[in-house]
Amino acid sequence: MARIPPDHGSYYDRIAAHHVLPLWVDTGKYVPMAPSPPYEPALWKYSEIRPLLFEAGEVISAEEAGRRVLVLQNPALSGFDGTTRSLYACLQLIMPGEQAPEHRHTQSAMRLVLEGDGAFTTVDGDRVEMEAGDFIITPSWSWHGHVHEGETPMVWLDGLDNGLMAQLDTTFFEPGSPAQPHEDSGGKKQGSRLLRYPYCKARENLDILRKVTEPDACHGYRMEYLDPSDGGPAMSTMTTALMLLDQGFDGDSYQCTDGTIFVALEGEGETTMGERNFAWKRHDVFVVPSWCPHAHRATTDAVLFSFSDRIVQQKLGVWREARGG
Ligand code: 1HN
Numbered sequence: 001m002a003r004i005p006p007d008h009g010s011y012y013d014r015i016a017a018h019h020v021l022p023l024w025v026d027t028g029k030y031v032p033m034a035p036s037p038p039y040e041p042a043l044w045k046y047s048e049i050r051p052l053l054f055e056a057g058e059v060i061s062a063e064e065a066g067r068r069v070l071v072l073q074n075p076a077l078s079g080f081d082g083t084t085r086s087l088y089a090c091l092q093l094i095m096p097g098e099q100a101p102e103h104r105h106t107q108s109a110m111r112l113v114l115e116g117d118g119a120f121t122t123v124d125g126d127r128v129e130m131e132a133g134d135f136i137i138t139p140s141w142s143w144h145g146h147v148h149e150g151e152t153p154m155v156w157l158d159g160l161d162n163g164l165m166a167q168l169d170t171t172f173f174e175p176g177s178p179a180q181p182h183e184d185s186g187g188k189k190q191g192s193r194l195l196r197y198p199y200c201k202a203r204e205n206l207d208i209l210r211k212v213t214e215p216d217a218c219h220g221y222r223m224e225y226l227d228p229s230d231g232g233p234a235m236s237t238m239t240t241a242l243m244l245l246d247q248g249f250d251g252d253s254y255q256c257t258d259g260t261i262f263v264a265l266e267g268e269g270e271t272t273m274g275e276r277n278f279a280w281k282r283h284d285v286f287v288v289p290s291w292c293p294h295a296h297r298a299t300t301d302a303v304l305f306s307f308s309d310r311i312v313q314q315k316l317g318v319w320r321e322a323r324g325g
Helices: 008-016 046-059 162-170 199-213 309-317
Strands: 040-046 068-073 089-096 098-107 108-117 119-123 128-129 135-138 144-147 154-160 172-173 221-224 240-244 254-256 261-264 268-273 276-281 285-286 294-298 302-308 321-323
Touching: 040 046, 040 199, 046 089, 046 309, 089 144, 089 285, 108 309, 144 154, 154 321, 199 221, 199 240, 254 294, 261 268, 261 276, 268 285
Parallel strands: none
Antiparallel strands: 040 285, 068 089, 089 154, 098 144, 098 172, 108 135, 108 154, 119 128, 119 144, 221 240, 240 302, 254 321, 261 285, 261 302, 268 276, 268 294
16 A cells, blocks of 8 residues: 655645544555454453352342443453444343343344253333243343342343444443333234244254255354244344354354354364464353454254344445355
């Protein structure tokens, strides 16, 4: 990239005084040839984070905390910048008898239940039951709270598009509740969007896929969660998927522009991201940055859940993928 040599006549200083930048200097920084995300591959071991989450369970109640949530902060970002630039992955703990108060925000949220049962989440007053492995949606601006009526602590992964909303400056939040009664909606919101995708059904579908198709060289048996009312993605800002990898699966390298967060729901394996190997087992969470070549291997039969902002990129017409990169 041509660099404009000596600043004759202090041109650059003079334009800087007017809050103006010369686009011909260091253009590659603003228009790179390919994505160069400011965040990095990372993995959070559930065995390490779980005790820390339970420690929070002893020092702060869900009511006091609002949400007893640990945000998985990308090591290359700081503060609440996120797990990727657009997304948060968090772990939330709720104890038997606790309630997390209702609120709403423009961020869309999803839950993936990791342990426990007997809690429900409310979405615009509808009661949505939560069981291990279930994928549950809280659409943008819907009132939501959590109530735990079961016997054992419950932990779930929260996925939110906080970074995306921050970039667009579209974040609104409102505490409180419309004080509607909680009714079991059968997992449907006002008869339209499906809010709960039970794991037992999703798992059955993976097994059917395994019987009737060949595994994809990069993704094994992969299926996306869709909204049955229109066949589109289950969420408006996040693509969510499940992958089943056979024991011994040794996947081809893959790249895509959607930085993706994976959660191991079953089994063990490892994922190479760039030059590094990340071994994972049940309930570990890892993040693959945008355009980072990666390949999965499974040492046992394994199921990975994933979420990313792919659908947003597809709506904008900018999503890209490449195989064998
Ligand atoms: C939130 O509202 C929840 O409602 C969970 O359970 C995690 C992380 C960031 C911002 C809001 C919840 C969250 C959150």
